[in-house]
Amino acid sequence: MGASRADFTLDDALDAEIARAADRVRRAEHVVALTGAGLSVESGIPPFRGPGGLWTRYGEPPMDGYQRFLRDPKRAWEERLDPSAPWAKALGETLAAAKPNSAHRALAELERRGACAAVITQNVDDLHRQAGTRNLLEIHGNHTLLRCTECNARFATDELAVDPAALPPHCPACSGVVKDDTVHFGEPIPPDVLRGCFAAVEICDCMLVAGTSAMVYPAAEFPLEVVRRGGQLIEVNPEETELTASSTHSLRGPAGAVLGRLLHHVAATEAGA
Numbered sequence: 298m299g300a301s302r303a304d305f306t307l308d309d310a311l312d313a314e315i316a317r318a319a320d321r322v323r324r325a326e327h328v329v330a331l332t333g334a335g336l337s338v339e340s341g342i343p344p345f346r347g348p349g350g351l352w353t354r355y356g357e358p359p360m361d362g363y364q365r366f367l368r369d370p371k372r373a374w375e376e377r378l379d380p381s382a383p384w385a386k387a388l389g390e391t392l393a394a395a396k397p398n399s400a401h402r403a404l405a406e407l408e409r410r411g412a413c414a415a416v417i418t419q420n421v422d423d424l425h426r427q428a429g430t431r432n433l434l435e436i437h438g439n440h441t442l443l444r445c446t447e448c449n450a451r452f453a454t455d456e457l458a459v460d461p462a463a464l465p466p467h468c469p470a471c472s473g474v475v476k477d478d479t480v481h482f483g484e485p486i487p488p489d490v491l492r493g494c495f496a497a498v499e500i501c502d503c504m505l506v507a508g509t510s511a512m513v514y515p516a517a518e519f520p521l522e523v524v525r526r527g528g529q530l531i532e533v534n535p536e537e538t539e540l541t542a543s544s545t546h547s548l549r550g551p552a553g554a555v556l557g558r559l560l561h562h563v564a565a566t567e568a569g570a
């Protein structure tokens with residue numbers, strides 16, 4: 298995986314294909330981007346599974362993490378504040394150090410230019426927000442936020458004081474138990490986010506699928522639904538995926554390089570128009 302990025306060079310054929318994809322983005326009514334782990338990896342965040350993955354190295358978290366939280370939120374909070382699991386420690390340190398890359402920045406800039414209506418991401422790393430994307434749907438939550446398990450209100454860490462002597466924290470609005478926003482194993486996707494995703498997909502006539510093979514529900518549904526509705530897919534991935542056959546453009550390269558170049562072509566066409 299690292300080798301393919303190091304070896305990557307943007308040749309003329311790929312650049313011409315990126316230019317055609319950029320033209321499609323520019324002409325579409327509602328472009329929605331769907332992103333996944335590939336973008337995080339390019340910011341130095343290791344994937345969970347696969348070679349070099351956090352869980353591969355340190356062992357998987359419990360498959361019933363959410364049920365454990367609900368059974369004993371106090372203990373789950375104590376574990377969050379002082380993680381004993383090595384993968385959780387390693388992930389926390391990596392996330393704290395990670396910075397947005399040119400893929401995150403390109404998507405934020407496309408939004409500013411009115412060329413991207415929404416970003417749906419499977420990543421919890423906050424990097425789309427840090428890059429400036431505003432209409433962001435985080436299917437698996439955001440590791441920097443807290444969420445009420447009753448009313449789904451989100452809180453930044455400076456908005457809700459967590460007192461280690463009075464765990465778990467409670468929601469100021471409805472007094473429900475507050476957990477971290479990251480979706481645990483066994484936890485349903487927050488319904489407000491899921492509704493937002495389906496609303497975005499319903500009007501989407503061009504989906505940019507970057508850094509994900511979108512094999513896992515609910516993300517797997519979105520590109521298929523766009524195709525069913527007659528929309529186009531633009532796939533950005535170094536490898537072929539199950540979506541390749543349904544994609545109008547398959548841009549084979551790392552998301553940072555390809556989306557940076559896509560933005561360049563969108564901007565160049567606008568300037569020339």
Ligand SMILES: [Zn+2]
Pocket residue numbers: 445446447448449450468469470471472473
């Ligand atoms: Zn609440």
